[in-house]
Amino acid sequence: MNASTGSVFDETRFSADRLGSLGGATGSTDERLRVRTPITDEEIGTVASFQPDDVERAVERVRERQPAWEAMGIQTRAEIVDRFGDLVSNRRAQLLDLVQLETGKTRQHALEEVLDIVLTASYYGAAGPKLFGDERRRGAIPGASDAVVTYDPVGVVGVIAPWNYPLTLSMTDAIPALLAGNAVVCKPDERTPYTALAVASLLEEAGVPDGLVRVVTGDGSTVGPSLIDAVDYVAFTGGTETGRTVAERAGRNLIGCSLELGGKNPLLVLDDADVEVAARGAVKGAFTNAGQLCLAPERVYVHEDRYEAFLDAFVGETRALTLGCSFEYGPDVGSLIDGAHAERVGTSVDEARDSGASVLTGGRRRRDVGPFVYEPTIVTDVDADCPLASEETFGPVVSVSPVSSVDEAVDRANDSAYGLNASVWTGNVERGREIARQIDCGTVCINDPYTVGWAAVDAPMGGVGDSGLGRRHGPEGFDRFVESRTIATARYGPLEPPASLSNRTAARLLAVLTGVQRRIVRWRS
Template identity: 55%
Template sequence: MALSKLPARADSAALSRLASSVPTDETREEIPVEAPYSGINIQTIPASTSADVSAAVERAREAQPAWADRPVSERAEAVLRFHDLVLDERRELLDVAQLESGKARIDAFEEILDVATTARHYAHRADEYLEPERRKGAFPVLTDTRVYRHPVGVVGVISPWNYPLTLSVTDALPALLAGNAVVVKPAEETPFSALLLRDLLREAGVPNDSFQVVTGRGSEAGAALVEESDFVCFTGGTETGRKVAEQAGANLTDCSLELGGKNPMVVLPDADIGKAVSGAIQGCFTNAGQLCIAFERLYVHESIYDEFLDRLVRRTRGLDLSPGYDFGPDVGSLIGSDQLETVESHVEDALSKGADVLTGGRARPDLGPYFFEPTVLTGVSDEMELAREETFGPVVAVESFDSVADAIELANDSEYGLNASVWTEDGDRGRKVARQIECGTVNINDAYAAAWASVDAPMGGMKDSGLGRRHGREGFEKYTEAQTVAEQRAGSVTAPPEGVPDGWYAKAMLVSLRAMKRLPGVR
């Protein structure tokens, strides 16, 4: 579809305005931004330097105390206004997200749902999360102990290209509500979604310098943001995540990292095959497989393997792979040439070593430069790149198993541990299996949305899939410093009162300790 047919908010002039709003000290090198559907450069963004990032962080640091001084209720009201604006401006947000990422509109709409859900949740819970908390004191009645939470300062968010709406702002919202300022460095492939969201936050009442977007390459702008921030939130590949963690650690800067995945789906013999196949379609091919929590490994019990595989292949062949800025297509484009090269390389390597393609397996340049068919493989073995490396495309390997113990072992046989799924009609059995899978989230009878959309519960990775958590109380408190304030109302905790011999004091303390062991209220 021609760029000229897009709504005005996504046309060249509108994108140019957004690009020119990125603050730089002087004219910078321009980075072209490509539309994956066509391969055409739609606009350029400035390649912010480390000096530009430092200036943005300094502005944020100056603005942060005034933002933190506002009542939590005022900050929450701004985020709730942002919630409404996201819904009101959804068409423009969807157009821009599709334009720069190449995803199907239904996948972009999932981001709208996620942003609104996260905004609503944290806006309504921020006051609770920041309420001073009474803890048990050193001695009952005599010691009053409370925990206060303070903002860390400036939070740096480095977001990837695969979910440019969700990952540019949903990690920032709890940080803002906690009283921090935020500087976001979006992927250079998808900067305009972040810039649009910045404008909506400002319209909602967040001060300009309290939420900023800097554009540029990760090697310079991203590294500078890690260096300057008081907390770093990074979503991306494991290799880059290690570098971020190393740089942050050298500065004793705390960070959270959601990294790669090679996610398994386990289908037990009592599963509803139709529902499991639908779950596999969603879990494998949403966003053309460019989803950190997508499945690349399917393990199906041998008693239902043939029927499951037959249905999966038929459903996969029926998917609508095509470009389009309206609802309708099921699967969109890959993001660019590097991603297409990785997907093609993994499939070709698997085929050369004996794997079978049951459907798909080809690039589709007739649809656009980076389209690749949804692909189902069998016969994948450990010596193939596809077996262990993250493909991050619409490709899945299917294998049978004969016992639940084998399925769990297969699911855990990976360096990654981000997301998994278990399919069974027995909820107790499903939970038992889920608890044995080494992943930060496990869904029962759902691909990924059940756990992801449960924003009151933490989400993140085990093993090489990351550190820290987003969502829930954990995803809020990581942006705060905990401070304990203890008031001793009488006497001293560790020293005898004046005039009392040390020996008498020691005996009295021993009696008190033995008594407190038997009192449930002071344990």
């Protein structure tokens, strides 16, 4: 794996004044949060360090502005959401710079974030009016009653976003929440606040009223609980253990929550797969964003008839990758987020090696490329009790194991507490779909590691088990942010038998009416 050179800093791109303009509102103290770039491990600026009272006031202020936003109507809100997507596309160069500066990812991987926001905004901008209208439902007694379901926004939605995809994951939940008529308060990770601040300013430029969206920056353990206590719904993306804490607090407050958490995602290479194609897909899946992707495959199971050929192709493709910290298109793999995470990834590989695993390529930290760069790493013969076998690594590390049958591959894929994403590689798509139904994951991709699932924004995405609760994308991703109301009408007064009937006769009449209604339901279905 070679290092790719390129310019790291360009003062016209990253002036102190430019970052300072994104610094956000001040909190109740003068304390500031220092932000560093993983590219050089240098400080790039400071942002406000919000305290609990600051968060509460921020929520109160956006709550005051929410009714006017709701009153603008779904069509107007949809037009603003669509316009926001256009602005993100038009400002992509600046956004790419900012995402790279905060995360250290390559420009190509940063581009995926920008394109994702454009796609999501376009989808909800077009689908919004269809998702929000009143719905007529079957009444208790046809002809004598009816029922209509109406929808209202929940109020204020809190979005808690992680550092690995700071643009996508600060906005992919905020977009449908805003479309539904809610106000939004976003808590970005303390390592990546500037991206959230920048994109929030684009929302206002698109037409979202001033003050309806607020970014609260600061330490997660301070800001997070205060935000959950103040909002009406929380959308969280992050680690599983933190997700449990979020769900517990939301439950105590009797508010809804959606949680997209970790994964130990399996990739299955069947006996009829094209190993060259599967190897390219495994490289893309495992090493995009230096493996810091919740959807990335970390466990590869290959049919024994394809095992050696796949390994040769996979190792060859991986060794050809270039490493680099550049703001130009070029390097294939960028940096990990910080030193602590680089140490965790390295320790995971070292423990596997010490327990008998073979490192076929990679396995080294590359300080010559960047302070937190780690080589894309392929490991075999991993002991089942080794943490690398079952715990999320969240880095450019993947294990490969042979299996003797499809049943064994499925069993091993399902032998995990996680269930976020999986992929199946086969020459027979129908066979792949049949196998996909047997895998305990919220999303299963055929002949692609994750992109076709994530980019299908009309389809729900989320996990099962320790990978989370709820779904984003599609109508399901919108429905999280509304409360339904049923308005039922009796056309001729209360639904009760005439007072002139005896109780016995009334009971017989109700039984007859129930039978008629059942036949009507069956006929209509």
